[in-house]
Structure formats: C-alpha cells, structure tokens
Amino acid sequence: MPLKKTEKLTQAANTYKSILNAMEEWVVIVDHQSKIFFINRPYARFLGVKAEDVKGKKVTDVIENTRMHITVQTGKAERLSLQKILGSNMIASRFPIIEQGEVIGAIGTVIFHDTHEWKQINTHIKALLTEQDFNHQKQLTSDKALSGASFHLNDVIGDSQIMKALSAKVKQVSSGDVTVLIRGESGTGKELYAHAIHQLSDRAESPFIKVNCAAIPENLLESELFGYEEGAFTGAKRGGKAGKFQLANGGTLFLDEIGDMPLPMQAKLLRVLQDREVESVGGTHATPLNIRLITATHRPLENLIASGAFRADLYYRINVVSIALPPLRERREDIAKLADFFLQKLSRRTGRRAPKLTVQALTAMLAYDWPGNIRELENVMEAAFYTSHDRKIPLSLLPAQLSQTPTNVAPTATDITASQTSGSLKEQLNAAERNIIKAALIECGDNRTKAAQKLGISKSTFYEKIDKYGIS
Numbered sequence: 261m262p263l264k265k266t267e268k269l270t271q272a273a274n275t276y277k278s279i280l281n282a283m284e285e286w287v288v289i290v291d292h293q294s295k296i297f298f299i300n301r302p303y304a305r306f307l308g309v310k311a312e313d314v315k316g317k318k319v320t321d322v323i324e325n326t327r328m329h330i331t332v333q334t335g336k337a338e339r340l341s342l343q344k345i346l347g348s349n350m351i352a353s354r355f356p357i358i359e360q361g362e363v364i365g366a367i368g369t370v371i372f373h374d375t376h377e378w379k380q381i382n383t384h385i386k387a388l389l390t391e392q393d394f395n396h397q398k399q400l401t402s403d404k405a406l407s408g409a410s411f412h413l414n415d416v417i418g419d420s421q422i423m424k425a426l427s428a429k430v431k432q433v434s435s436g437d438v439t440v441l442i443r444g445e446s447g448t449g450k451e452l453y454a455h456a457i458h459q460l461s462d463r464a465e466s467p468f469i470k471v472n473c474a475a476i477p478e479n480l481l482e483s484e485l486f487g488y489e490e491g492a493f494t495g496a497k498r499g500g501k502a503g504k505f506q507l508a509n510g511g512t513l514f515l516d517e518i519g520d521m522p523l524p525m526q527a528k529l530l531r532v533l534q535d536r537e538v539e540s541v542g543g544t545h546a547t548p549l550n551i552r553l554i555t556a557t558h559r560p561l562e563n564l565i566a567s568g569a570f571r572a573d574l575y576y577r578i579n580v581v582s583i584a585l586p587p588l589r590e591r592r593e594d595i596a597k598l599a600d601f602f603l604q605k606l607s608r609r610t611g612r613r614a615p616k617l618t619v620q621a622l623t624a625m626l627a628y629d630w631p632g633n634i635r636e637l638e639n640v641m642e643a644a645f646y647t648s649h650d651r652k653i654p655l656s657l658l659p660a661q662l663s664q665t666p667t668n669v670a671p672t673a674t675d676i677t678a679s680q681t682s683g684s685l686k687e688q689l690n691a692a693e694r695n696i697i698k699a700a701l702i703e704c705g706d707n708r709t710k711a712a713q714k715l716g717i718s719k720s721t722f723y724e725k726i727d728k729y730g731i732s
C-alpha cells in the first residue's frame with residue numbers, strides 16, 4: 261500500500277515539477293510519512309540546501325516550525341498562517357493531497373517571504389482597489405454631472421413576470437414627456453424607477469433633480485422648490501437662490517413623497533404646473549418652464565383626497581401615467597436574485613469574495629414578508645455579508661424576525677423558484693393567471709376597467725379573479 265501512495269505522488273509531482281520550480285512562491289511537497297518528496301528551487305535556495313539532498317528527509321528536520329506533518333495527520337488545510345523561518349515571519353499555507361479518499365501527502369506554499377513583503381503587497385492591493393473604486397465613482401459622477409441620475413433600467417433586478425411587464429411599460433412611457441406617478445410601498449424602488457425613466461428619456465443628458473417633499477420643513481419648501489431673490493426674507497442668501505424647478509429646467513423634476521406635501525404648497529404647485537412658469541419668492545417676473553415631472557408616493561392618495569388632505573385637481577394633473585411597484589412579497593421569485601445581486605455588489609466594493617446563503621437561510625428569506633421591501637433586503641444582506649465566515653450565510657446570521665415565520669407555511673427555495681413549473685396543471689394555470697392579471701394591472705396603471713379590456717374579459721369576471729387571487 262505505502263508504495264502505491266508514493267507512486268501516485270511521483271506521477272502527480274513529475275507532471276508539474278518544472279512549473280513548480282518556475283514559481284516565485286516557495287513550494288514543498290511531503291509524502292504520507294511527512295518526508296520531503298519535492299521542494300522547489302527558490303525554497304531550497306532560501307533554506308541554503310540542495311533540493312536533491314533533502315529529498316526523503318523528515319520535513320521537521322529541514323524546515324523550522326513546519327506543520328506539514330500535522331496536515332498529513334489531520335488531512336486538514338491550513339491557510340495563511342504565520343511561520344517563523346530563519347528569523348522571518350512567513351505566511352504559509354498547507355493542503356493535504358487526497359487521492360480516492362486517502363491522504364497521500366501534503367503541499368505547502370509560502371506566499372510572502374516576510375511580513376514586510378506581506379504589508380507591501382497589502383498596500384499595493386489596497387491601491388488597486390481604491391483605483392478601481394475611483395474609476396467606478398468617476399464613471400458615476402460623470403453620469404451624474406451630465407444629469408444627476410445614475411441608475412439605469414439595467415440596475416433594476418427582477419425576472420418575475422411582474423417586473424418584466426414593468427420594464428416594458430417603463431420603456432414605453434419614458435421617451436415622451438408624459439407626467440408619471442410612481443406608487444409603491446416604502447423601499448420598493450420608486451426612486452430607482454424615476455432615475456431609470458429619466459435615463460431612457462430624451463432628457464437623459466439634462467438635469468435630474470430630486471426633492472423629498474416629506475423631508476423639507478413646510479416653511480422652507482416653497483423657497484426650496486421655487487427659489488428666492490436676494491432680500492426676499494430675513495436670512496435669505498446674497499444673490500438669492502435658484503429653486504429646484506429652475507434647476508430642473510430642460511430636464512426632469514422628481515417630487516418624492518408627494519402625498520406628504522402640505523395643502524397650501526399643493527395649491528402653489530398646481531398653479532406652476534398649470535401656468536408652466538415659475539416665479540421665485542420675492543421675484544418680479546416668471547420663468548417659463550420646460551420640465552418633465554415624475555412624482556412618487558407610498559401613501560394612498562385616493563384616501564387622502566377623501567379625507568381632504570390631498571387636492572383632487574393636483575391628483576389628476578400628476579396621475580397621467582401611473583406605475584405601481586409591487587411589494588417584494590408579491591414577487592418572491594426575485595428574492596434570491598436580488599440577494600445575490602447585493603452580495604456581489606458588496607463583494608465588488610470590499611474586494612472580499614461573496615458568501616453564499618445556506619438553504620435554510622434562503623428558505624426563511626423566501627417565506628418572510630419583507631415589510632421594508634428591497635431596502636430591507638439590501639440591509640439584511642449587508643449585515644450578513646460583514647458578519648459571515650467561511651463564505652456562508654447561515655440562518656443564524658439573519659435577523660430574528662426572519663426565523664420566526666412558521667415553518668409549516670414557509671415555502672422552500674425550490675417551491676418558490678419552480679412556482680411556474682411545478683404542482684398540478686390547475687395550480688400552474690392559477691399561478692400563471694395570477695401573474696397575467698397582475699401584469700395587466702401594472703401595464704394599465706392599476707386601472708381595472710382598462711386591464712379587463714386588455715385581457716378581453718368582462719369587468720365582473722376581472723373583479724372575481726382579483727378577489728380569488730387576493731390581488732390588491
């Protein structure tokens with residue numbers, strides 16, 4: 261038996277001897293008795309020995325502080341450990357050589373020949389990463405310098421039928437100047453879509469200006485939107501200040517959280533949109549406007565109108581084309597792909613290899629309802645990325661609420677990804693019908709009459725079906 265092991269090792273090593281000798285890294289191979297079988301020339305030179313002379317000697321007698329014999333005994337790899345040889349701290353790795361289940365030897369490498377070299381290389385790698393990051397940022401800022409919008413439709417991840425229908429609709433409405441209202445729960449990607457529409461439009465090279473109507477105090481909103489003249493009020497800047505409308509002129513104005521705009525401001529906004537001109541606070545003349553307006557909200561505008569908190573006339577003006585973004589729990593097919601996308605993104609940013617989700621972790625993620633939608637998923641993946649070891653993300657690294665979904669209702673990873681192609685014919689047809697109805701609703705901006713017409717069914721049948729599938 262021992263002979264056989266040696267023969268196998270001889271065969272393997274002979275094939276690669278000249279390659280191993282040409283390497284800058286130091287390489288040593290021991291047999292199953294921890295005797296040196298091969299040592300490459302650079303390593304032998306460093307030790308001050310001749311490769312032929314040490315062949316067959318116990319590795320512990322030739323290399324100081326070696327652990328190669330331990331690797332042979334345990335069959336376990338040791339990566340990037342410190343090993344002091346002739347006064348220098350080397351960085352060494354050791355791997356068992358396994359053939360048909362048995363350890364026939366071990367291979368050891370020394371990558372950095374002292375800690376100084378390791379530090380130098382570390383600095384070099386950091387510089388490369390910074391440069392790569394800088395180039396990426398430069399690309400983003402040059403996109404931004406052109407327009408202020410840096411997301412494209414390609415950045416929108418999602419293969420589900422719903423997302424495909426949305427992409428088609430976005431492409432269709434982007435080119436004209438039509439006013440778009442984007443609706444969806446918090447974190448569903450409303451801002452991302454606003455950017456994508458601008459990027460696809462003829463205005464892509466012109467400014468994209470965003471205003472978060474919920475984040476600006478009521479008394480500042482007017483001057484923020486319309487700008488002000490010098491001396492317009494106490495504390496006004498010298499020379500005045502351009503408003504977001506003026507800055508967006510020629511391009512796109514994105515009013516986020518429009519449902520949170522105070523009523524008096526709604527009246528002023530409506531006037532500007534109707535007159536197509538804007539006058540700054542304290543100003544004496546109006547500037548003609550040429551903007552494309554995109555608005556977004558997570559609030560139910562119809563209810564706000566009913567309670568008197570939102571103007572119906574403004575609603576009609578902003579709701580020319582409506583795009584409804586589905587919550588993540590209604591397109592669970594996209595969860596795995598989005599998770600992977602965020603892990604890869606972090607990997608590119610940090611230079612660390614992306615860990616993989618275990619089946620249990622992915623199953624819990626597929627069963628969870630994601631009230632914070634994609635933003636929540638992105639945050640969960642970021643926390644898991646930084647706390648993961650062994651390139652794995654087990655369930656224990658996910659927040660507690662993800663493991664609390666009762667397992668009897670938790671669909672498995674395969675259930676979800678195969679939801680279109682598994683189950684009885686009836687189940688598959690139902691799944692397909694649900695997706696078709698959902699897609700039609702999206703295409704028709706949630707207008708049920710139009711969606712029913714598009715599908716060639718009566719309004720009452722359409723209502724029965726949305727009831728049956730619990731589509732809201």
Ligand SMILES: Nc1ncnc2c1ncn2[C@@H]1O[C@H](COP(=O)(O)OP(=O)(O)OP(=O)(O)O)[C@@H](O)[C@H]1O
Pocket residue numbers: 415416417418444445446447448449450451452453558634635638
């Ligand atoms: N389909 C998607 N693919 C990839 N990333 C996405 C997608 N949708 C959203 N994101 C990311 O999720 C995060 C939240 O998206 P975004 O800010 O556009 O949501 P929102 O609906 O505008 O949220 P809020 O209403 O809270 O402002 C962002 O980091 C965005 O890049």
